[in-house]
Amino acid sequence: MAKGDTFERxxxxxxxxxxxxxxxxxxxxxxxxxxxxxxxxxxxxVRDRAKQDGLNIAKLR
Structure with a gap:
């Protein structure tokens, strides 16, 4: 993985x-x-896509 790349995708x-x-x-x-x-x-x-699709994601603290 190249330097600075946090996600492969x-x-x-x-x-x-x-x-x-x-x-x-x-x-x-x-x-x-x-x-x-x-x-x-x-x-x-994930958060951005869920918002785009109108989904509610549980926020666990």
Missing amino acids: HRQPWTAEELQKLHGFAKKGMALKAIAKALKRSEES
């Missing part, structure tokens, strides 16, 4: 399968961090 478009999983995880009430890890995406990416 930087700025990759969302696949239909990923979106399906995101919606499923959100419905189950999974935490943002857990969803991000499961999808191998940044929390920011």
Whole structure:
């Protein structure tokens, strides 16, 4: 991995399968961090996509 690259999949478009999983995880009430890890995406990416799709992601403190 190159220096400065935090995610291998930087700025990759969302696949239909990923979106399906995101919606499923959100419905189950999974935490943002857990969803991000499961999808191998940044929390920011997951949060932005969820907002775009009108999904509510549980924020665990």
